[in-house]
Amino acid sequence: MFSSKPYLDINKLVKWNLEFDLGLTNKSVKKGDVFLKEGQPCKHLYYILKGFVRIYYLDLEGNQITHWFCADDAIITSPFSYVKGERNILYFEAMEDTELVLISASQLNTLIQHVPELGEGMRQMNAEFAMILSRRIMSIHTQTAEERYLNLMEQHPLLFQKAKLSQIASFLGITQQSLSRIRKNL
Amino acid sequence: MFSSKPYLDINKLVKWNLEFDLGLTNKSVKKGDVFLKEGQPCKHLYYILKGFVRIYYLDLEGNQITHWFCADDAIITSPFSYVKGERNILYFEAMEDTELVLISASQLNTLIQHVPELGEGMRQMNAEFAMILSRRIMSIHTQTAEERYLNLMEQHPLLFQKAKLSQIASFLGITQQSLSRIRKNL
DNA sequence: TTACTTTTTTACCATAGGTTAAATTTTTCC
DNA sequence: GGAAAAATTTAACCTATGGTAAAAAAGTAA
Numbered sequence: 001m002f003s004s005k006p007y008l009d010i011n012k013l014v015k016w017n018l019e020f021d022l023g024l025t026n027k028s029v030k031k032g033d034v035f036l037k038e039g040q041p042c043k044h045l046y047y048i049l050k051g052f053v054r055i056y057y058l059d060l061e062g063n064q065i066t067h068w069f070c071a072d073d074a075i076i077t078s079p080f081s082y083v084k085g086e087r088n089i090l091y092f093e094a095m096e097d098t099e100l101v102l103i104s105a106s107q108l109n110t111l112i113q114h115v116p117e118l119g120e121g122m123r124q125m126n127a128e129f130a131m132i133l134s135r136r137i138m139s140i141h142t143q144t145a146e147e148r149y150l151n152l153m154e155q156h157p158l159l160f161q162k163a164k165l166s167q168i169a170s171f172l173g174i175t176q177q178s179l180s181r182i183r184k185n186l
Numbered sequence: 187m188f189s190s191k192p193y194l195d196i197n198k199l200v201k202w203n204l205e206f207d208l209g210l211t212n213k214s215v216k217k218g219d220v221f222l223k224e225g226q227p228c229k230h231l232y233y234i235l236k237g238f239v240r241i242y243y244l245d246l247e248g249n250q251i252t253h254w255f256c257a258d259d260a261i262i263t264s265p266f267s268y269v270k271g272e273r274n275i276l277y278f279e280a281m282e283d284t285e286l287v288l289i290s291a292s293q294l295n296t297l298i299q300h301v302p303e304l305g306e307g308m309r310q311m312n313a314e315f316a317m318i319l320s321r322r323i324m325s326i327h328t329q330t331a332e333e334r335y336l337n338l339m340e341q342h343p344l345l346f347q348k349a350k351l352s353q354i355a356s357f358l359g360i361t362q363q364s365l366s367r368i369r370k371n372l
Numbered sequence: 373t374t375a376c377t378t379t380t381t382t383a384c385c386a387t388a389g390g391t392t393a394a395a396t397t398t399t400t401c402c
Numbered sequence: 403g404g405a406a407a408a409a410t411t412t413a414a415c416c417t418a419t420g421g422t423a424a425a426a427a428a429g430t431a432a
Contacts, residue, residue: 059328067320079317083310109306119305120295124269126312131265133319134253140326141359142245145419165380173327178419180381331389351410364389366411374432381426390417398409 001068001156002132004075007125008118010047013101013111020114025102029094036092041085042078044102051098052162056170057089064091066171069159075125095162145174146182187254187342188318190261193311194304196233199287199297206300211288215280222278227271228264230288237284238348242356243275250277252357255345261311281348331360332368 017024029035029051036042038058046053048070055068055076067090070076081088082105103111112119139148149172153160159168169179203210215221215237222228224244232239234256241254241262253276256262267274268291289297298305325334335358339346345354355365 057324065324065327067324079313079320083313083317112306116302116305119302119309120298123305123309123312126309126316127265127269130312130316130319131269133316133323134265137319137322137326138243138251138253140323141251141356164378170327174418175420176380177382177421181419184381350408360388361390362410363391363412367389370411375430376432377428377430379426379428382424384423385421387420388418391415392413394411394413396409396411398407400405400407402403402405 001070001074001159002129003071003073004047004125005073007121007128008047008075010049010073010101013047016111016115020110022107022110024107027100027102029098029100031094031096031098034091034093035100036078036088036090038089038091040088042081042088042090044104045075045077045082045108046092047101047103048072048074048076049099049101051100052095053098054093054095054163054167056091056093056167058091064167064170066163066167069095069156069163069171071158140173145172145178146185148172149179149182187256187260187345188315189257189259190233190311191259193307193314194233194261196235196259196287199233202297202301206296208293208297210293213286213288215284215286217280217282217284220277220279221286222264222274222276224275224277226274228267228274228276230290231261231263231268231294232278233287233289234258234260234262235285235287237286238281239284240279240281240349240353242277242279242353244277250353250356252349252353255281255342255349255357257344326359331358331364332371334358335365335368 013024016022026049027035027046050072053070053074053076054066055070056064056066059065068076076092077083078088078090078092080086080090108122112122139151143151152168152172165179166176169176172179174182199210202208212235213221213232236258239256239260239262240252241256242250242252245251254262262278263269264274264276264278266272266276294308298308325337329337338354338358351365352362355362358365360368
């Protein structure tokens with residue numbers, strides 16, 4: 001759903017890791033693993049080398065609400081926790097076997113000190129992320145659930161092979177029954 | 187709705203403007219003025235020294251949909267245009283007499299070269315903005331319109347003195363008639 | 373295959389919010 | 403103040419989506 005490639009080249013990152021002795025760590029997670037849970041502080045950015053991750057949270061009744069789907073080259077974190085130190089409410093679930101590179105805040109700062117233009121890149125990345133979120137709010141305010149579903153199908157067809165319809169439904173902001181009804185009516 | 191104060195101190199900005207000869211410009215707009223329109227490229231960040239601004243866009247039927255309300259010390263821009271150079275779709279309307287400081291991308295870059303920690307600040311500001319947008323999507327997905335209205339009343343009571351109910355309704359994602367009905371049922 | 377579990381669909385009714393139109397209240401301006 | 407315009411409320415009706423429950427389909431494992 002979002003690629004960080006224009007802002008952070010993973011090959012360069014690997015090179016810088018050696019050059020500046022950053023000590024970045026890797027993490028492999030199996031399909032189905034929930035590698036970040038509500039209440040666990042999120043101390044890293046996660047660069048998804050390869051795989052597919054669903055970010056969700058729980059509503060008051062305990063239902064999982066999908067907040068985001070993330071594929072190769074996405075950089076994800078729980079901003080509430082990572083940036084502001086607030087209690088983390090997000091779950092990160094690997095929807096398939098996934099390879100991650102973990103980047104702590106201090107490692108990122110060190111890296112940016114050595115490569116100042118990366119600071120600009122990260123700033124732009126955050127700005128683009130805010131834009132994507134703005135667009136999503138706009139689509140909620142101007143489109144029907146059916147239109148949002150058709151857009152998603154068109155823009156991310158692979159998503160429907162990797163995620164359950166119930167997970168996609170909550171991402172679209174509707175129940176799985178409503179999504180099923182929308183699909184029936186084509 | 188959002189203050190940039192933790193990330194950019196306006197007094198320092200004024201000082202830096204002189205110190206580094208940035209050439210920042212000011213702009214005064216009268217109540218009711220629409221100082222950015224759809225199709226006009228947005229070349230600046232706007233620092234709101236004093237005033238109140240509504241950001242809106244038009245849906246397919248031409249209805250104004252309020253995207254954001256912004257008060258003193260907010261930094262606003264049309265990210266689609268400012269960051270990505272895409273066609274601007276946002277309108278910026280002064281809801282009361284408003285004093286702005288304009289910051290171009292090149293001025294910002296110059297400033298960050300002189301004050302590197304400001305780059306980090308801007309990055310965090312963008313991250314916080316993404317968080318606020320995430321929270322808004324979450325509230326749409328987990329709360330009723332009535333709950334969102336009550337939250338808004340509680341968190342931004344002054345907003346209801348400055349904005350029309352129809353403008354607040356579209357911000358909440360409902361029609362003005364629905365908002366009226368919600369208010370009647372207390 | 374069969375049995376079992378999970379996911380998806382279907383159906384029925386309930387409800388929040390949309391649509392249209394008109395009435396009412398508030399604001400603006402002469 | 404009073405007329406006109408704008409904003410807000412009210413009402414009747416309509417529609418999309420939610421809630422519940424059950425059936426059907428798909429996936430999994432022995």
